[in-house]
Amino acid sequence: MPDDGAPGGTPEPDPDFEALLVYLREKRGFDFTGYKRPSLVRRVRRRMAEVGIASVPEYQDHLEVHPDEFTPLFNTVLINVTSFFRDRRSWDHLRDELLPEVLAAAGPTIRVWSAGCASGQEAYSLAILLADALGAEQFRQRVKIYATDVDEEALTQARQAAYTERELAGLTPEQIEEYFSPEGARYVFRKDLRRSVIFGRNDLVQDAPISHVDLLLCRNTLMYFTAETQSRILGRLHFALNPSGVLFLGKAEMLLSHSQLFAPVDLTRRFFRKRGGRPAADRPVPVAPLLEPPPFSELELSRLRREAMLSAPAAQLAVDADGRVAMVNRQAEQLLGVDERDVGRPFQDLEISYRPVELRGAIAEAAAERRPVWLRGVERRRPGQEPTVFDVQVRPLYREDSTLLGTTIVFDDVTQYRRLQTELEYANRQLETAYEELQSTNEELETTNEELQSTVEELETTNEELQSTNEELETMNEELQSMNDELHSTNEELRRSTDEVGALNRFMTGVLGSFRAGVAVVDPDLRVLVWNAAAEDLWGIRHDEVSGQHLLNLDIGLPLSDLHPLLRRQIAGDGPSHETVDLAAVNRRGRPVQVRVTVSSFAHGPDQRGGAVILMDPTEA
Ligand SMILES: C[S@@+](CC[C@H](N)C(=O)[O-])C[C@H]1O[C@@H](n2cnc3c(N)ncnc32)[C@H](O)[C@@H]1O
CATH class of the missing domain: 3.40.50.150 (Vaccinia Virus protein VP39)
Known part of the structure; x- marks a missing residue:
C-alpha cells in the first residue's frame, strides 16, 4: 500500500483500496469513497489485522465469502466516540x-x-x-x-x-x-x-x-x-x-x-x-450636514474651476462636440504625451486617440448612448519604464438644453491599486491554502484523537473482561481450596480408619494366633480369607500361599472334600449353628493325626453372606 501521506498532503490513491470502497458501495450501499483516506485506511487495516489478513484484495475475497464480516468492518470504520455535553x-x-x-x-x-x-x-x-x-x-x-x-x-x-x-x-x-x-x-x-x-x-x-x-x-x-x-x-x-x-x-x-x-x-x-438568512438590521445612513455656500465672484469661481481641473490628480482631456481637443490637464501632459499646444487640434490626430486604447469609438458610443463608457485595465508601456495601468472613463457632457457640449476623458492611474490587488489576491490564496492545510491538520489530529479514544475504550472493555475473568478464576480458586480442605479432612478420616483397621487387624491376628487349633476362614465362594499360625504349623503352608485360594483346592493332609457338605450347609445357613466332624489326616511332618474339625457359619451383618469358620483341632498324634 502506498504511503498515506502526512496530514494535509495528497497521498497517492491505492487502486486496491479504492476498488474495495467501490465494492462496499455496490454490495452494501455504503459509500466510504468520500471519507478521508489516512484515517479510513488505518481503520480498515486494523480490522484486517484482527482477522489476520494482510492484503486488501484478499480481504475483499474474505468479505465475499463471509458476509458476516461487513458488520465488524463497519463498526471498526465508523468511530462512535461521543459523550454528554462534549466540549x-x-x-x-x-x-x-x-x-x-x-x-x-x-x-x-x-x-x-x-x-x-x-x-x-x-x-x-x-x-x-x-x-x-x-x-x-x-x-x-x-x-x-x-x-x-x-x-x-x-x-x-x-x-x-x-x-x-x-x-x-x-x-x-x-x-x-x-x-x-x-x-x-x-x-x-x-x-x-x-x-x-x-x-x-x-x-x-x-x-x-x-x-x-x-x-x-x-x-x-x-x-x-x-x-x-x-x-x-x-x-x-x-x-x-x-x-x-x-x-x-x-x-x-x-x-x-x-x-x-x-x-x-x-x-x-x-x-x-x-448566509442569506437574517435580514440585516436597519442601520441609520449618515447624512452630511447642509451648508450655506459662501459668496464667490464669477471670475474667481471660473478660475478656481479651471485650476481645479488642471491640477486634478487624474489625467484628463476634454474634446468638444466637433471632436477638437478643448482641454488638457497637467497630469495628462505628464503621463500621456499631450500638451497645451494640442488644444484646438482634432482629437483623432493625436496618438492618444488610438494608443494605448481606441478612444474614438468610445467617445462616439458615450455620445450616442448618453452614458459614461468605462475602459478598464488599459496598459500603457513606455520604453525603459514600468507599464502604467489605467481605468479610462469617457463621459459625455451636456448643455442645459441637453445638447452635447463635449466629452471628458479621465485616465485613472490604477497601477498601484492593480499591483496591490494582485498581491492581495495572491496573499489571500496563500492564506486560504494555509488555513485549509491547518484545518485539515486539525481535523486529522481530531480524528486520530477519536481513534485513540475509541482504542482506549476498547482496551478498557478488554480490561474489564480480564478483570471479570480474574474474578471467575479467583472464585474457582476458592472453590478448589475448599475442595482441598475437604479432601484433607477426608484423608485424615481415612488415615484414622486405616489406623483403626490396622489395630483391629493386629488384634484379630493376636486373637487368632492365640488359638492352639488351626483356624481358617473362607468367604461364601470358599476362598481363604484367614489362615492362622496354628494352621500354618499344622499343615506346613503359609498364609500368603493360601490367601484367596479355593479351600477345596489346597493340598494339605486333611481330606477337605469331606468338609464340603458341612461348608455348603453352614454357608447356606441350613442346619445347626455349627457342625463337627473327626477326620483322619496327615500333618506337615507326615505323621498321621486325628483332627476334630468344627465348621460354623459367620455373617458380616444382617443381610450379608459371611462365609464359614473352620476350626481344626488335632486330637491325637
Ligand atoms: C465521532 S462520532 C460523533 C458523535 C457526536 N456527534 C459527538 O460529537 O459526540 C461520528 C459519527 O458520525 C457517524 N457517521 C459517519 N459517517 C456518516 C454518514 N455518512 N452519515 C451519517 N453519519 C455518519 C458515525 O457513525 C459516528 O456515529
Missing part, C-alpha cells in the same frame, strides 16, 4: 448566548437535528438543555429532536437511552438526578422527555436532509470526510436550516472555505449562521 464550554455558550434567540425566532415547534448522533448522548444533551430552558411541559409540547446516524448499531444503543455511570461523566449530579433513573447497572433517560427524541438512519452523503431546522448539530462528523464531500454535505445542511437557524460544529471543524454558505457567529466555539 462543555461551547454548550454553555449555546445555552447562555444563542439559545434564547433561537427559541424566540422558532415557530410553535422547535426543530433540532443532531446529525451523526452516535449512541445518542448528544441528542439527550440537547433534550436536557432545552428542557432546562423551556421547562418539561413546554419541552414536551414544542420540541422535536431528530437524531440521525448511518450506524444502525449505534442507533439501537441510542434508542435504549441507557448509559453506564462512566458514560454519564459529562453530566452534573443534579442533571443525573433530574433526568435519569437507575435501572440495574445503568441509568435510563426520562421516558416522558425521551418521546420527543426521534432516532433514524440518515446517510449525510446520500440521503435528503431534515428540513426547517432551528438548531443543527453536526459535530465531529464532517471531519471524517474529504473537502469535496464536506462541501456537498454542507450544501444539504444549509438547505436544512431555517433562515434564523444556528449550526453547531465540533471543535476541529471550521468552515473557512465555505463562507459563502455560513457566516461564523462564534468561530472559536464553532457556531455558524446561514
Whole structure:
C-alpha cells in the first residue's frame, strides 16, 4: 500500500483500496469513497489485522465469502466516540448566548437535528438543555429532536437511552438526578422527555436532509470526510436550516472555505449562521450636514474651476462636440504625451486617440448612448519604464438644453491599486491554502484523537473482561481450596480408619494366633480369607500361599472334600449353628493325626453372606 501521506498532503490513491470502497458501495450501499483516506485506511487495516489478513484484495475475497464480516468492518470504520455535553464550554455558550434567540425566532415547534448522533448522548444533551430552558411541559409540547446516524448499531444503543455511570461523566449530579433513573447497572433517560427524541438512519452523503431546522448539530462528523464531500454535505445542511437557524460544529471543524454558505457567529466555539438568512438590521445612513455656500465672484469661481481641473490628480482631456481637443490637464501632459499646444487640434490626430486604447469609438458610443463608457485595465508601456495601468472613463457632457457640449476623458492611474490587488489576491490564496492545510491538520489530529479514544475504550472493555475473568478464576480458586480442605479432612478420616483397621487387624491376628487349633476362614465362594499360625504349623503352608485360594483346592493332609457338605450347609445357613466332624489326616511332618474339625457359619451383618469358620483341632498324634 502506498504511503498515506502526512496530514494535509495528497497521498497517492491505492487502486486496491479504492476498488474495495467501490465494492462496499455496490454490495452494501455504503459509500466510504468520500471519507478521508489516512484515517479510513488505518481503520480498515486494523480490522484486517484482527482477522489476520494482510492484503486488501484478499480481504475483499474474505468479505465475499463471509458476509458476516461487513458488520465488524463497519463498526471498526465508523468511530462512535461521543459523550454528554462534549466540549462543555461551547454548550454553555449555546445555552447562555444563542439559545434564547433561537427559541424566540422558532415557530410553535422547535426543530433540532443532531446529525451523526452516535449512541445518542448528544441528542439527550440537547433534550436536557432545552428542557432546562423551556421547562418539561413546554419541552414536551414544542420540541422535536431528530437524531440521525448511518450506524444502525449505534442507533439501537441510542434508542435504549441507557448509559453506564462512566458514560454519564459529562453530566452534573443534579442533571443525573433530574433526568435519569437507575435501572440495574445503568441509568435510563426520562421516558416522558425521551418521546420527543426521534432516532433514524440518515446517510449525510446520500440521503435528503431534515428540513426547517432551528438548531443543527453536526459535530465531529464532517471531519471524517474529504473537502469535496464536506462541501456537498454542507450544501444539504444549509438547505436544512431555517433562515434564523444556528449550526453547531465540533471543535476541529471550521468552515473557512465555505463562507459563502455560513457566516461564523462564534468561530472559536464553532457556531455558524446561514448566509442569506437574517435580514440585516436597519442601520441609520449618515447624512452630511447642509451648508450655506459662501459668496464667490464669477471670475474667481471660473478660475478656481479651471485650476481645479488642471491640477486634478487624474489625467484628463476634454474634446468638444466637433471632436477638437478643448482641454488638457497637467497630469495628462505628464503621463500621456499631450500638451497645451494640442488644444484646438482634432482629437483623432493625436496618438492618444488610438494608443494605448481606441478612444474614438468610445467617445462616439458615450455620445450616442448618453452614458459614461468605462475602459478598464488599459496598459500603457513606455520604453525603459514600468507599464502604467489605467481605468479610462469617457463621459459625455451636456448643455442645459441637453445638447452635447463635449466629452471628458479621465485616465485613472490604477497601477498601484492593480499591483496591490494582485498581491492581495495572491496573499489571500496563500492564506486560504494555509488555513485549509491547518484545518485539515486539525481535523486529522481530531480524528486520530477519536481513534485513540475509541482504542482506549476498547482496551478498557478488554480490561474489564480480564478483570471479570480474574474474578471467575479467583472464585474457582476458592472453590478448589475448599475442595482441598475437604479432601484433607477426608484423608485424615481415612488415615484414622486405616489406623483403626490396622489395630483391629493386629488384634484379630493376636486373637487368632492365640488359638492352639488351626483356624481358617473362607468367604461364601470358599476362598481363604484367614489362615492362622496354628494352621500354618499344622499343615506346613503359609498364609500368603493360601490367601484367596479355593479351600477345596489346597493340598494339605486333611481330606477337605469331606468338609464340603458341612461348608455348603453352614454357608447356606441350613442346619445347626455349627457342625463337627473327626477326620483322619496327615500333618506337615507326615505323621498321621486325628483332627476334630468344627465348621460354623459367620455373617458380616444382617443381610450379608459371611462365609464359614473352620476350626481344626488335632486330637491325637
Ligand atoms: C465521532 S462520532 C460523533 C458523535 C457526536 N456527534 C459527538 O460529537 O459526540 C461520528 C459519527 O458520525 C457517524 N457517521 C459517519 N459517517 C456518516 C454518514 N455518512 N452519515 C451519517 N453519519 C455518519 C458515525 O457513525 C459516528 O456515529
